[in-house]
Amino acid sequence: MARSFEYEQPAINPAAPNDSLESRQPAIDNGFDVLDPSRYHSREFMAAEWQRLWPRVWLIAGVVSDVAEAGDYYQFDFGHEAFVMVRGEDAGIRVFYNVCPHRGNRVVLNDRGSVGQFTCAFHSWQFGLDGCLKNITDEHTFRPELVAHRPGLTEVRSEIHAGIVFINMDGKAPPLKEWLGLPDGYLEAYQLDKMVPVRHTRSEWAANWKTGIDAFYEVYHLHAVHPQTSTVMDDLGTQIDLYPNGCSRMIVPLARKSPRAADQESVDEGLKYMIGEAGMAADEYAGDAKTVRLDIQHAKRERAKRLGLDYSRLSDGQLTDSWATGIFPNVQIGLHAEGAFLMRFIPHPTNPERFYYDTMTLFLPADDPNYRVPDWMGLPEGADTSGETRPDVEHIGIGEPANLGLVLDQDSELLPVVQKGIRSRGFRGAIWSEQEIRLRHFHRELDRYLNGEK
DSSP states (O other): OOOOOOOOOOOOTOOOOSSSSSSSOOOHHHHHOOOOOOGGGHHHHHHHHHHTTTTSSSSSEEGGGGGGSOOOOOOOEEETTTEEEEOOSSSSSEEEESSSTTTTOOOOOOOOEOOEEEOOOOTTTTEETTTTTEEOOOGGSSSSHHHOOOOOOOOEEEEEEEEEEEHHHSSOOOOOOOOOOOHHTTTHHHHGGGGGEEEEEEEESSSSSHHHHHHHHSTHHHHHHHHHGTBOOOOGGGGEEEOGOOOOEEOOSSSSTTTTOOOSSOEEEEEEEEHHHHTTTTGGOOOOOTTTHHHHHHHOOOOOOHOOOTTTSSSSSGGEEEEEEEEEHHHHHEOOEEEEEEEEEOOOOOOOOEEEEEEEEOOOOOOTOOOOGGGGHHHHHHHHOSSSSOOOOOOOOTTSOOOOOOOOOHHHHHHHHHHHHHTTOOOOOOOOOOGHHHHHHHHHHHHHHTTTTO
């Protein structure tokens, strides 16, 4: 006889008004199908994604601060495509395919820089910052009919939201804000447009990009993979919300012990570290583990006033907790008052069992040397957080140490093992709990694109 199902999703703040960004969203039932695991390694499935998914969705190209001045550009790869984002002389931001219309050479060869115009290194064709053709070397040797249309760089549809630049390859997606489906002011509340990159890594992992999404879209694994988090992260108290069009979030309470922790009272080293991060004297703290979260919230609010930071749009919970927000199809942003951790799961151009884990640590600068992003982001000691220098992209090859901090390095070691297991004849598909409903929501939206529903 089947037992009744009684699990109820936690609410981070049961008293939050319905119009609050903190309030729990109405439930979305995506069923309980077990999906064929071939989606994680099939070349046919990968080809379908390239045909029916990637050209049709909005993808994050970069952040506005990376192209602050006219001529600044930022180049990025996505699978077998490459793009260049540039600030024009008219102050507008445009995104182009990074390909010369003459012979297909890449017009930009490095990650970022600043130029007055683009010059192809193959035959010296020149293009303005607006993508228009400026000069063809030895143009008199071309039949006029071939170049009469003045072939310039091919522009990609782009929109800016909360300081983030999005692109859509086929140009047919709904307007960005409508497509995201997030509440008004959701991303803007964190002032992402004022944040600057203080670290940027791009590491290759031996797994499918969806294997990566699945791992980062739930906290069910924390107790097993990251046991050190049990005294500073309440996995069982995590609120999960699903939005239209595949976006989702989990609000993970920080500075609060998991019910799995045996000791619920004492202030351990992990909590002391978080107390120190908030600008308090950890050795003098007189409260217990149950008061830490509220005291940190109060301390951060007071520190913001002292430093002239605007936290007016953030709830008290947002000053401690991680709002891990999934932007369909391949992004998660860990949102915090001090900064954000933007991670993109980028498919390999040819191998379905490889992906690039592209992470950008964004920071809201403040005049306080002890003010920094949460430790879980793995920002190295001594990193320049002034915002005056944009760090180079760290390219990390397959199997090389990721050096992303303890928590993320544990994930990088686990995922290749999971990918191998998915290949086993003994594995028939993931069995997801209600703690993993973000995964089901993501895959349901993915299938809508692949099945022609969108």
